[in-house]
Amino acid sequence: MLTRIDHIGIACHDLDATVEFYRATYGFEVFHEEINEEQGVREAMLKINDTSDGGASYLQLLEPTREDSAVGKWLTKNGEGVHHIAFGTADVDGDAADIRGKGVRVLYDEPRTGSMGSRITFLHPKDCHGVLTELVTASQEH
Amino acid sequence: MLTRIDHIGIACHDLDATVEFYRATYGFEVFHEEINEEQGVREAMLKINDTSDGGASYLQLLEPTREDSAVGKWLTKNGEGVHHIAFGTADVDGDAADIRGKGVRVLYDEPRTGSMGSRITFLHPKDCHGVLTELVTASQEH
Numbered sequence: 001m002l003t004r005i006d007h008i009g010i011a012c013h014d015l016d017a018t019v020e021f022y023r024a025t026y027g028f029e030v031f032h033e034e035i036n037e038e039q040g041v042r043e044a045m046l047k048i049n050d051t052s053d054g055g056a057s058y059l060q061l062l063e064p065t066r067e068d069s070a071v072g073k074w075l076t077k078n079g080e081g082v083h084h085i086a087f088g089t090a091d092v093d094g095d096a097a098d099i100r101g102k103g104v105r106v107l108y109d110e111p112r113t114g115s116m117g118s119r120i121t122f123l124h125p126k127d128c129h130g131v132l133t134e135l136v137t138a139s140q141e142h
Numbered sequence: 143m144l145t146r147i148d149h150i151g152i153a154c155h156d157l158d159a160t161v162e163f164y165r166a167t168y169g170f171e172v173f174h175e176e177i178n179e180e181q182g183v184r185e186a187m188l189k190i191n192d193t194s195d196g197g198a199s200y201l202q203l204l205e206p207t208r209e210d211s212a213v214g215k216w217l218t219k220n221g222e223g224v225h226h227i228a229f230g231t232a233d234v235d236g237d238a239a240d241i242r243g244k245g246v247r248v249l250y251d252e253p254r255t256g257s258m259g260s261r262i263t264f265l266h267p268k269d270c271h272g273v274l275t276e277l278v279t280a281s282q283e284h
Binding site: 002004005008012014018021024025026027028031048049050051052053057060064079080081082085087099102104120128129130131 | 143144145146147148150152154160163164165166167169170190191192193194199201221222224227235239244246267270272273277
């Protein structure tokens, strides 16, 4: 069951400049930063609020580490902006299987590693009214 | 001060079909539905979680009521997808003035009426790394 907005994923050309924009404009601070080589991104998580399911909601700022990564190709086509949205669940495997059974394409056979040790998968935007949708189980939810 | 992700605004061609997609796929239910003639949208709010500032996070599904509305024009250009993101604050007037003072264009001189009696304004996406950004004070925050 999806119990929170886990994050909004925002693609940008320059992570440091975008982090500085969010800090200077709104006062949002970096909670965590990492490079995910599998996804081809350097990313910063800005924690915005805690959520009623014991988790939290973040902005995830994403700079591609290579042009041929999914985010790199998306940026070339669309320019900076909201790349995906993510819902949190305690059971990404069960929810992905359930949603696949409803005819929505799930992009990975098995969840992969996301931010801060989470386990993630994505749903095809064409099956979700144009929204690239991620499902996340945070590492502490295991 | 912005204290939560208030909502993610998603533009769609057919509100009823999109509401049904979110219900059937994820179990999300409609919390509120209204027509905002000023914004030129019919909209449904799906509540996802409560937030640590005493508010909540929603998906806001938006169908234009006329093609020449902001959302109508955006849909014609981009197709269905994430239209904007919104941060919650107890003081939309003060935060909008503060952010305007930092050189970010605020689209309204005074906040207007948003979902469920809230007061809202928008920041220019070109000043926000491509993200149309809304500030919201919920009606119960006054």
